[in-house]
Amino acid sequence: MAVSIQREDFDAAAESAALRAGGGDIGAIVAFTGICRSDNGRLAALELDAYPEMAQAEIARIVEEARSRWPLEAVRVIHRYGRIAPGENIVLVLTASSHRQAAFEAAEFLMDYLKTRAPFWKKEHLADAAGNWVEARQIDEAAAERWAAGGKKSA
Amino acid sequence: MAVSIQREDFDAAAESAALRAGGGDIGAIVAFTGICRSDNGRLAALELDAYPEMAQAEIARIVEEARSRWPLEAVRVIHRYGRIAPGENIVLVLTASSHRQAAFEAAEFLMDYLKTRAPFWKKEHLADAAGNWVEARQIDEAAAERWAAGGKKSA
Amino acid sequence: MKILYFAWVRERTGRAEEDIDVPADVATVGELIGWLKSRGPEFEHAFTDAAVIRAAIDRIHVKHDARLAGAGEIAFFPPMTGG
Amino acid sequence: MKILYFAWVRERTGRAEEDIDVPADVATVGELIGWLKSRGPEFEHAFTDAAVIRAAIDRIHVKHDARLAGAGEIAFFPPMTGG
Numbered sequence: 001m002a003v004s005i006q007r008e009d010f011d012a013a014a015e016s017a018a019l020r021a022g023g024g025d026i027g028a029i030v031a032f033t034g035i036c037r038s039d040n041g042r043l044a045a046l047e048l049d050a051y052p053e054m055a056q057a058e059i060a061r062i063v064e065e066a067r068s069r070w071p072l073e074a075v076r077v078i079h080r081y082g083r084i085a086p087g088e089n090i091v092l093v094l095t096a097s098s099h100r101q102a103a104f105e106a107a108e109f110l111m112d113y114l115k116t117r118a119p120f121w122k123k124e125h126l127a128d129a130a131g132n133w134v135e136a137r138q139i140d141e142a143a144a145e146r147w148a149a150g151g152k153k154s155a
Numbered sequence: 156m157a158v159s160i161q162r163e164d165f166d167a168a169a170e171s172a173a174l175r176a177g178g179g180d181i182g183a184i185v186a187f188t189g190i191c192r193s194d195n196g197r198l199a200a201l202e203l204d205a206y207p208e209m210a211q212a213e214i215a216r217i218v219e220e221a222r223s224r225w226p227l228e229a230v231r232v233i234h235r236y237g238r239i240a241p242g243e244n245i246v247l248v249l250t251a252s253s254h255r256q257a258a259f260e261a262a263e264f265l266m267d268y269l270k271t272r273a274p275f276w277k278k279e280h281l282a283d284a285a286g287n288w289v290e291a292r293q294i295d296e297a298a299a300e301r302w303a304a305g306g307k308k309s310a
Numbered sequence: 311m312k313i314l315y316f317a318w319v320r321e322r323t324g325r326a327e328e329d330i331d332v333p334a335d336v337a338t339v340g341e342l343i344g345w346l347k348s349r350g351p352e353f354e355h356a357f358t359d360a361a362v363i364r365a366a367i368d369r370i371h372v373k374h375d376a377r378l379a380g381a382g383e384i385a386f387f388p389p390m391t392g393g
Numbered sequence: 394m395k396i397l398y399f400a401w402v403r404e405r406t407g408r409a410e411e412d413i414d415v416p417a418d419v420a421t422v423g424e425l426i427g428w429l430k431s432r433g434p435e436f437e438h439a440f441t442d443a444a445v446i447r448a449a450i451d452r453i454h455v456k457h458d459a460r461l462a463g464a465g466e467i468a469f470f471p472p473m474t475g476g
Contacts, residue, residue, distance in 0.1 A: 035181055048392065119366070119392070203475065276399060
């Protein structure tokens with residue numbers, strides 16, 4: 001399965017090995033790992049709220065969109081939810097292609113769309129205060145919009 | 156050391172773990188792995204000729220250039236030379252940053268510059284013929300040129 | 311009709327999900343939001359700035375003018391901040 | 394002066410490196426290529442299309458108009474195809 005929505009951590013190396021073992025004439029693999037930052041000690045933990053059933057379906061649609069735009073040999077997306085401590089993994093995007101440009105662009109596209117379309121919400125638990133929901137950022141909307149209407153990135 | 160030029164294979168997972176263990180407020184890691192393709196069985200092996208001392212120095216200069224352009228927490232580049240069979244690793248580029256855009260752009264920049272400036276030459280050993288040196292591709296020059304003069308990518 | 315709430319919409323309404331009978335004249339997502347706001351101050355609070363609230367019908371993003379006819383599961387949530 | 398050859402430049406000249414005394418009036422990389430070509434058919438062959446040949450002085454890329462003064466190690470090679 002190309003998409004997993006899970007509480008458990010993931011093993012990026014094992015996922016990458018599985019992708020390579022899947023065959024195809026892979027010349028380039030891009031692995032993006034998103035990690036919980038501590039923001040210089042300000043953050044105690046992130047709490048990721050999720051709508052897992054929709055996340056699964058929505059990310060699968062985004063993966064299909066990526067496959068229709070770039071010649072990809074394989075794609076894998078894992079997104080965690082629940083309580084995540086600084087330094088822990090949040091998200092993994094793996095793209096494999098014959099050539100590097102498709103793998104890079106598809107990975108960026110997937111991340112941009114994940115950020116703005118996948119139903120997850122981050123709440124910050126601060127080291128010395130109550131939790132706050134993270135505000136969506138206009139820059140993420142802009143990043144996703146550069147792929148609109150079949151366009152290539154130009155941001 | 157940020158740059159290694161070596162005959163031996165590398166362990167991308169171990170390199171990534173070392174990068175994360177190095178500290179800093181890492182929120183994004185991009186790992187690019189370049190792999191020898193078989194070209195649908197046409198290729199028996201690649202022979203990578205190298206000028207290792209210059210490759211070390213030139214890639215270190217490219218890494219410094221990337222660090223001056225993007226706020227990177229860590230960078231790691233490994234480029235192999237010698238005989239490499241289909242399915243084997245050729246090159247690893249790892250970039251770590253607080254935010255994903257810097258990590259993605261720096262990794263693409265490093266690959267584009269590696270392709271056109273690092274002193275390596277690929278000779279293809281075919282399954283049923285003599286070896287041929289791979290011709291440099293204009294598309295790689297164009298990919299590198301989009302970063303010229305401090306520019307952002309627009310290709 | 312099953313309604314789900316996420317993130318601060320859930321915190322403000324005080325519930326993660328509920329099954330409710332929506333009046334027949336509530337035809338769109340926007341009208342459903344208006345009707346929900348009439349149910350009490352916690353809903354008024356959750357949907358005060360209705361324009362920022364996102365909605366999904368049967369796990370697909372929809373706009374506020376989407377029609378409810380045939381919907382099984384409707385979700386309300388703030389703009390996404392995953393990834 | 395130490396000269397290195399790589400890839401098909403090495404194969405055509407038949408050597409990976411050599412130490413040679415270059416005449417004093419050979420002042421630039423381009424002039425060195427011209428002088429090398431006079432050394433025999435294998436060099437004539439290697440440098441026939443001189444414009445495609447890349448050069449590095451002391452492990453830094455240079456153009457053909459770069460001066461040789463002070464150079465310790467000069468390398469000649471085709472366009473790079475690594476990565």
